Amino acid sequence: MNIELLKAYLDDAYSVISATNGRDALDLVPTEKPDVILLDVMMPDLNGYQVCEALKSDPETQFIPVIMVTALSGRDDWIAGIEAGADEFLTKPVNKMELLTRITSLLKLKKMHYDLLEERDKLNLQNKIRSVLTQIIPTLLRTLPAEQKSVVIHQMIDMVVEAILENTDPEERGDRHEGIGEICCNIINQLGANFDDEPGENENTVFLIKGHVCPWGKEEAQLNPILCTLSRGIFSRIIDIYGQDLEVDVLETMGNGDEQCLFQLNKIEY
Template structure:
């Protein structure tokens, strides 16, 4: 009866999956990957506190919000729930408005948490790529013969683009962009750059990309102007990945002492 009541409250807005006991819930959760879990305290075999403890102890489920639903209202019961890792409590009989409000609040907190994790991963990617390239390029290119430099640059470009694309959700981050100019900016901005595309066409120029913040750091680029070649190569590689019949021309770069970076995406003349 409790399950059917909660289902009636929730299924207008949410997809609801139910379990009749704690073990069944633990078996279902890895498959269903719920956004919020409502746990009755009083369950056979494994009670709600024990289920909550197991969920909060596992890396894959520790950040799923858990609401304990209980007929118990004593201070010790609430402390037990807190110690088990519960995020919220509801006392039976459950009020529909209170239930929906608590769920909505927990979902907002969960989104904020994952936004912070994504931002952390993005910063880690930026720091990793930038530090590797800015540290390795001077030593690497110092003793390389000229014919091998282009090979190394090409390999670096592949590494950077693949690293970025591996950390981008293509459905939310790429397909939402207006055109190839915006995609180029979106990808290089993952390295900490601030680039934007000017969509006005002029002659054979399809887009002009302006950068006010260098992806490698302005001082690093001026010490190693080859980094500007990497920026151009990243754009060229993106055009190739998305099958665009365009080429990249460099007008200005911070590595060469200019105040900004300007790249043009031009139609290829055959």
């Protein structure tokens, strides 16, 4: 009866999966991947406290919000719920508006948490790529014969673009329906740059890409101007991936002492 009542409250806004005991609840979590879990304290097999402890001790499920639903209202019962890791408590009989409000609040907190994790992962990616390219590549290139340097640069460009595309949401990097200049900016900005695009000044120049924050760091780029070549190569590789018939010209770079980076995307003349 309790399950049917909660489903009636929630079915209009959420997809609800139910279990009648603690063991079944834990078995459902890996496949159903719930956004919020409502747990009755009094359940057969495993009680709500035990299920909550199991969820919060597993790295795969520890951040799923858990609401304990209980007829118990004693101080010791609430402490037991807190110790088990519960995020919220509702006392039977459950009020519909209170239930919906608590769920909405927990979902917002969950989204904020995962947004922070995504930002952390993005910063880790930026730092990892920067570290490799600004510290290792210039040293490596100094030891290579001239004929091999171009090969290494092209390989590094492919690796950087692949890493960014794999770790970036498609909505952030853009799609084929957007201007290629905007897509180029979205992708290189994942490295910590601040680039934007604007329409070209003549019919041959499709886009201008301007950068006011270097993806490699202004000082690093000035010490190793080859990094500016990597920026140009990244744009060229993106243009190739998105099937655009354009070429990239470099007009200004911070690595050469300019105040900004300025790249021009031109139509290829045959």
